[in-house]
Amino acid sequence: MSIVRNAGHKVFFIDNYLRPTDFIESGFMKQKDIDIVAIHANTICFRDTLRMAHSLEKLRERGEWRGKIIVGGPHASVAPETIPEFVDHVVQGEGEKVILDVITGEERERVVRKESLKELDHLPFQPWDIFNGLPYDYTCPWMDVQPVFTMNTSRGCPFDCNFCSVCSIWGRRYTSFSALRIVEEIEYLVREYGARGIYFREDNFTLDGKRVSDFCSKLRKKNIDISWACETRVDTLTDEGLVEEMSRSGCGAVYLGVESGSQRILDMLNKKITIEQIEKAVCLATKYNIRAYCSLITGVPGETYEDFLLTKKLIDDLKPYSYSFGVFVGIPNSPLYRHILENNLYEHKDDIGLLYLPGYDVRAEYFYGRDSKNFVDYDFKERTDFDKKLLIELQKKKMMQKIDDMAASRLLSLFARGIKKIARLAF
Numbered sequence: 001m002s003i004v005r006n007a008g009h010k011v012f013f014i015d016n017y018l019r020p021t022d023f024i025e026s027g028f029m030k031q032k033d034i035d036i037v038a039i040h041a042n043t044i045c046f047r048d049t050l051r052m053a054h055s056l057e058k059l060r061e062r063g064e065w066r067g068k069i070i071v072g073g074p075h076a077s078v079a080p081e082t083i084p085e086f087v088d089h090v091v092q093g094e095g096e097k098v099i100l101d102v103i104t105g106e107e108r109e110r111v112v113r114k115e116s117l118k119e120l121d122h123l124p125f126q127p128w129d130i131f132n133g134l135p136y137d138y139t140c141p142w143m144d145v146q147p148v149f150t151m152n153t154s155r156g157c158p159f160d161c162n163f164c165s166v167c168s169i170w171g172r173r174y175t176s177f178s179a180l181r182i183v184e185e186i187e188y189l190v191r192e193y194g195a196r197g198i199y200f201r202e203d204n205f206t207l208d209g210k211r212v213s214d215f216c217s218k219l220r221k222k223n224i225d226i227s228w229a230c231e232t233r234v235d236t237l238t239d240e241g242l243v244e245e246m247s248r249s250g251c252g253a254v255y256l257g258v259e260s261g262s263q264r265i266l267d268m269l270n271k272k273i274t275i276e277q278i279e280k281a282v283c284l285a286t287k288y289n290i291r292a293y294c295s296l297i298t299g300v301p302g303e304t305y306e307d308f309l310l311t312k313k314l315i316d317d318l319k320p321y322s323y324s325f326g327v328f329v330g331i332p333n334s335p336l337y338r339h340i341l342e343n344n345l346y347e348h349k350d351d352i353g354l355l356y357l358p359g360y361d362v363r364a365e366y367f368y369g370r371d372s373k374n375f376v377d378y379d380f381k382e383r384t385d386f387d388k389k390l391l392i393e394l395q396k397k398k399m400m401q402k403i404d405d406m407a408a409s410r411l412l413s414l415f416a417r418g419i420k421k422i423a424r425l426a427f
């Protein structure tokens with residue numbers, strides 16, 4: 001957005017999740033003289049992208065609008081074939097290099113992908129004035145300060161975890177803002193918007209230890225009083241000196257891609273980390289008062305109940321600040337997705353290509369406490385041994401809950417009887 005605005009174009013930003021609008025049907029397009037609508041598409045939200053694109057196309061068919069439709073974002077890279085033909089441009093990977101050419105019409109290809117940017121420092125700051133005017137939640141559950149601003153300072157990943165589509169979006173080369181560039185943007189956020197915290201929402205903030213160390217020392221030298229948190233891999237957090245330095249410069253939390261407590265599953269996922277590295281990263285973070293949040297994955301093909309018990313044990317032993325399980329769903333264009341598809345290991349494929357494995361409903365109930373119908377409109381029938389064991393645990397849990405409820409209502413009725421007795425005596 002900043003690039004487009006800096007080139008002299010007028011930009012309107014609409015977040016329909018934050019504040020639902022009917023801007024397409026309400027005459028907004030005509031009123032504001034909109035020439036181009038660029039939609040950021042994620043796979044999980046792709047149905048909404050489709051709805052929006054079709055509404056725009058209907059406007060064009062009725063002769064009420066003559067602009068261009070552009071779709072970018074991760075879904076444009078992982079599943080471009082699902083984007084309707086009437087969409088004028090599908091922008092893959094990084095959009096900054098091509099967006100102006102697409103807008104001015106110099107770029108004529110429909111599916112556009114340019115070589116990745118070699119360095120990011122020259123990119124303008126995010127249009128914080130636009131975001132700051134919107135009612136986003138400027139807090140972070142792992143940080144005690146607010147407002148917390150979200151930044152993204154790196155792209156690409158040299159790893160090859162087989163459940164992940166990041167490489168098809170950003171590529172394998174890791175590119176990042178320099179420490180100085182990050183600190184400059186933070187100084188701006190502190191000065192203009194009173195930022196108290198920064199959450200680095202990206203895949204591997206600490207991949208380049210030298211950059212992190214440089215960033216920490218710059219924060220300290222400039223006396224910038226800010227708390228920060230980042231997302232990263234455990235194998236980049238095993239250097240005690242670095243973790244200590246991060247802590248001293250305001251790092252209060254790390255979100256770690258732990259995935260599993262079973263080495264067999266970590267290897268199967270091609271995660272290229274060990275249980276020892278997980279232990280070391282979480283222990284070091286805890287030692288230096290950095291809250292460790294472990295992100296776990298369950299329901300991958302071949303995972304057994306015993307693997308799950310290993311994960312549970314690891315978490316019980318390490319006692320991180322927090323953790324959560326994500327139930328596996330196959331997202332297009334990852335190696336594991338292709339493996340599941342080719343070997344017919346899924347039970348359901350939805351209309352946007354997401355793959356659901358047998359027992360997804362059991363796991364949704366067990367790990368999220370929610371009916372799977374909240375996520376996918378399908379009745380699951382197949383069960384693995386793992387699901388059967390989770391089902392037994394769920395039944396036990398429900399039985400215990402019933403007993404608790406009965407005991408509570410029995411206590412309540414005894415209590416009510418006592419009160420009535422006292423009331424009778426008093427009046």
Ligand code: SF4
Nearest residue numbers: 157159161164166203
């Ligand atoms: S899960 Fe993380 S480390 Fe693995 S490939 Fe994806 S981004 Fe890279």
